[in-house]
Amino acid sequence: MTGSTVTTEFKTGDLVLCKVGSFPPWPAIVFPQRLLRNDVYKKRKLNCVAVCFFNDPTYYWEQPHRLRPLNKTIINQFLKEGYKNVTQKDLIEAYKQASKYSNLKRFIKSRFTDENRINDLTVEESNNGSIIAGEDPFLGKKGDGRNLKVTAVAQRSKRRKSTHAYDKDDDDESDDTDSAEPIIDGDTTSINKKKHDHYNIEKSNKVHTKLDRSRRIEICLLFRRRIQKNLIQRDTPPTQDEIKESHKLLNKMHDNLDNDPPFFDVESLKHSKIYKLLKVIVNNDDLEEFHPICKDILNKWSSLIQQIKLEKNANEKSDQRKPGVDKQVGISTNTRS
The missing domain is CATH 1.20.1050 (Glutathione S-transferase Yfyf (Class Pi); Chain A, domain 2)
Structure with missing residues (x-):
């Protein structure tokens, strides 16, 4: 692959754009896997990170090379000019919320409140300290034996970046991880219009x-x-x-x-x-x-x-x-x- 490259070294708390099917790229946060709900975490993919969308109650598992970094410049440019070509008001609101994002802990606290599990966050911080950004996004919950394998997956992801190449056929995990799996929401699809x-x-x-x-x-x-x-x-x-x-x-x-x-x-x-x-x-x-x-x-x-x-x-x-x-x-x- 030639030309510009996109970093895959995301950390928890990073702003990203995540493309889901036919939806436009959507502002999201790289979310700590150890703080995911159990029903979300059980869908874990070893070569995927979890993202949490702005202005949407859902999570998504995605491979890092498919995410795009999102920064204040991109957000401001969209809110200044890009929104004029957008018909989805929810997307505009998502960018507005992303523009105000400044703290991963606040974001997580708000999400835990929405999910009625704020007590879980209190227990988590009591056991493991305050929530901070910048952690390894592949790191799962404590006691998950798959964490050992995740290290190798993350290292392989970095090697792809250094060689500026990505070949799905060479990925020994491609059989079960090539396609990211939505947790609750995902993209709309073309539906057979035959009436049922x-x-x-x-x-x-x-x-x-x-x-x-x-x-x-x-x-x-x-x-x-x-x-x-x-x-x-x-x-x-x-x-x-x-x-x-x-x-x-x-x-x-x-x-x-x-x-x-x-x-x-x-x-x-x-x-x-x-x-x-x-x-x-x-x-x-x-x-x-x-x-x-x-x-x-x-x-x-x-x-x-x-x-x-x-x-x-x-x-x-x-x-x-x-x-x-x-x-x-x-x-x-x-x-x-």
Whole structure:
């Protein structure tokens, strides 16, 4: 390979641009693997680092050579001129949040708060000291035997940089690590536009069964993750079974919109952020067959969504009024659309 090279020696806390499928490069942070949730960490790839996106609640495993360094100059240039050619408001907001980023610990604290595991961070700092940037991004959780192999992978990555060459066929790990694997979200893909009427809401004649309200947050998270995995988190078109399952899940959600007491409430929507996923689907022309039911659900949730926005605005104003406290860079959870 000739010409300019791109560094692969990223450290935790570094700003990067991560390209996911058909999405434009998205501002992200190289995230310490030891601080990942268990459901994220179990997807670990030995030659990948974990990144955490701005203005999005998701993580992504990516090989370092596919990431691009992001600095204040690039961010400012985008916010000054580049945004004029961008139709995705969420991407613009992501760059705005990246422009305010200054501290990895604050970023992580905000993310842990969003994920309702702030106590885990307290325990982590008690056992291992304060969170600092600049760590090895390949280093996993303590006791993970794969950490020994990671060292060799990182060294091989550096050798590729020094020789200005990268050949997937020469990578002895290529069989199971060539393609990065999304954790919760990923890119949209071209969906077969053939209609799958067998699960359309208009034709659902099944007996409606109520969902367990005591587990509503957990169930909402499961709904979101399954639908995202089927329709959004992909590099290849979904299978017929995945499309059918998505219709069934959306129908199940629709069937429980009018429960008394309500199954879907402010807390379940705020924690799962499933309404943002439905907005992504509605804004994707390739997912047209899902638009009617998603729009109907969003319409039913309109007052709840408005309440979430009002609470968020009130909290932000309250933070701004606190004397002597720097405004925390929040991790907005808008899903890329």
